[in-house]
Amino acid sequence: MDLPLHIVTGAVIGNALLYHEVTRRKIDFTRTERVKLATAAFLIGVVSHLFWDWMPHYDWLFSVELFKPLPLHWLIPQILTTLPVILVNLYLNRDAWPLAAIAMFGGMYPDVEKLCYFDFNLPRFLIMFRQHSCYLTQWRPWELAHKQFLVVFEIVAFLILLAVMYALTQARRRQRVFPTFPIFCSGRFNAQGARNEGAL
Numbered sequence: 001m002d003l004p005l006h007i008v009t010g011a012v013i014g015n016a017l018l019y020h021e022v023t024r025r026k027i028d029f030t031r032t033e034r035v036k037l038a039t040a041a042f043l044i045g046v047v048s049h050l051f052w053d054w055m056p057h058y059d060w061l062f063s064v065e066l067f068k069p070l071p072l073h074w075l076i077p078q079i080l081t082t083l084p085v086i087l088v089n090l091y092l093n094r095d096a097w098p099l100a101a102i103a104m105f106g107g108m109y110p111d112v113e114k115l116c117y118f119d120f121n122l123p124r125f126l127i128m129f130r131q132h133s134c135y136l137t138q139w140r141p142w143e144l145a146h147k148q149f150l151v152v153f154e155i156v157a158f159l160i161l162l163a164v165m166y167a168l169t170q171a172r173r174r175q176r177v178f179p180t181f182p183i184f185c186s187g188r189f190n191a192q193g194a195r196n197e198g199a200l
């Protein structure tokens with residue numbers, strides 16, 4: 001599956017976890033709880049990646065005609081569509097950006113493994129998801145026969161997830177509960193959190 005869909009899914013997962021925490025009105029986190037939350041964000045992100053790759057798909061962004069004459073033409077559309085999602089999600093979650101980043105990283109991690117295995121000769125024993133990362137993707141006949149449908153499906157899924165990502169960040173802000181756990185929050189956020197906590 002194309003990278004932006006993996007990234008936006010990871011972003012939704014991170015935002016859903018953050019939203020869940022504030023609806024519990026929890027503001028103090030032990031170190032163990034912080035590690036559990038980060039681990040959950042990463043692992044759910046990885047599972048979402050494997051799910052999307054299991055679904056029928058047609059990695060159309062790897063072969064956009066416009067970029068064909070350029071070096072690394074397969075990578076350019078992926079970066080142009082993924083980078084804005086990463087930056088917007090980090091900005092919307094600037095009060096808790098490390099957790100947002102971990103969830104997005106989980107969403108793309110199996111492809112990082114694949115890249116390291118094929119392009120940088122990472123030893124096979126270091127690969128966690130061998131079924132995914134040690135094989136190059138081949139289109140299945142059904143995918144080739146329905147590629148227009150799959151392209152539309154991927155674009156619609158991407159736009160819906162983008163809207164959910166934004167809606168979750170806004171819903172979290174409306175809760176006006178600001179957890180103060182330093183691993184996930186910047187100093188600026190903690191100061192703001194302290195102010196808002198007083199207003200509750």
Ligand SMILES: [Zn+2]
Nearest residue numbers: 001053110111
């Ligand atoms: Zn993949």
